[in-house]
Amino acid sequence: MAKNTFVQPFLKWAGGKRQLLDEIRKYVPKGYNTYYEPFVGGGAVLFSLQPERAVINDINAELIRTYRVIRDDVDTLLEHLAKHQNDKEYFYELRALDRTEQFEALSPAERASRLIYLNKTCYNGLFRVNRQGQFNVPFGDYKNPNIVNEPVLRAVHQYxxxxxxxxxxxxxxxxxxxxxxxxxxxxxxxxxPISSTSSFTGYSLDGFGRDEQIRLKQTVDSLTNRGCKVLLSNSATDFIKDLYKDYQIVIVTANRAINSNASRRGKIDEVLVMNYGKE
Structure with a gap:
């Protein structure tokens, strides 16, 4: 089945896999039934593969609300996106909404359009919230951000x-x-995290520390026992390499584009972990 090239991420997302897609695709099984992605994020791998049956998930409720709005009400979403202004004062007014009671009264389409707008106009296209769950990235001051990317949103809706x-x-x-x-x-x-200062914990309110990494590894073991094929990405730390030492590990090099510290952007070793051989 031909892939629609307009089906692609509608957000810039920390840890997004666009620039690792060629490497990842080398190791995707030739055939499978249902595709699962429990940390879908911006959806780069999902939209590259475009499986006919999939279960996608993310802990970030605002992100998942946006996926559902694109699926269920893309016309209303586009109408709301068209109203936004690339203006600093307007940006901070909209950003501050999640600090008010008014935020809960917004419709799903209004909340989705706010998320997309903030993502397209905030500094470095970063989604980050504080401990109260409030979006806290500053204005990006871009000349012409693509706030209303109608071809992509309609293609994702169709998919x-x-x-x-x-x-x-x-x-x-x-x-x-x-x-x-x-x-x-x-x-x-x-x-x-590759260092004690590089941990990116602002993606959701739930931190993802070593205990969670261990719980995830136990989940990979469970999936393996069930006969699922599993491919996992992570940083190439000694902890991760030791954790998955019983699995096939491939080292790949990725460019980390999103980091608040410019010195930590650049080429970083990552691992692809598999419970099967390359097909």
Missing amino acids: LVENEIEILNTDFVEAVATAKEGDFVYIDPPYD
């Missing part, structure tokens, strides 16, 4: 509607609970 794509907002263990033999699970969790 989500025309295929069997279940969209969840739950814990990663729950997200893969129905995976069985013959299914393929791609796992792209928050990465193990």
Whole structure:
């Protein structure tokens, strides 16, 4: 089935896999039944593969709300996006909404359009919230951000509607609970930090520390026992390499484009972990 090239990420997302897609695709199984992605984020791998049956999930409720709005009400979303202004004062007014009671009264389409607008106009295209769950990235001051990317949004809408794509907002263990033999699970969790100062914890309110990495590894073991094919991305730290030492590990080099510290952007070693051989 021909892929629609307009089906691509509609957000810039920390840890996004666009520039690693060529490497990842080398190791995707030739055939599988249902595709699972428990940390879907910006959806680069999902939209590259465009499976006909998938279960996608993310712990970030605002992100998942946006996926669902694109699927269910893309016309209203586009109408709201067209109203936004690339203006500093306007940006901070809209950003501050999640600090008010008015935020809960917004419709799903209004909240989705706010998320996309903030993502397109904030500094470095970063999604980050504080401990109260409030968006806290400053204005990016870009001359002409692509706030209303109608071709991409309509193509993603069409893909989500025309295929069997279940969209969840739950814990990663729950997200893969129905995976069985013959299914393929791609796992792209928050990465193990390569240094004590590099941890990116602002993606959601729930920190993803070593205990969570261990719980995730136990989930990979469970999926393996069920006969699922699993491919996992993470940083190439000694901790991760030791954790998955019983699996096939491939080292790949990625460019980290999103980091608040410019000195930490650049080429970083990452791992692809598999419970199967390259096909």
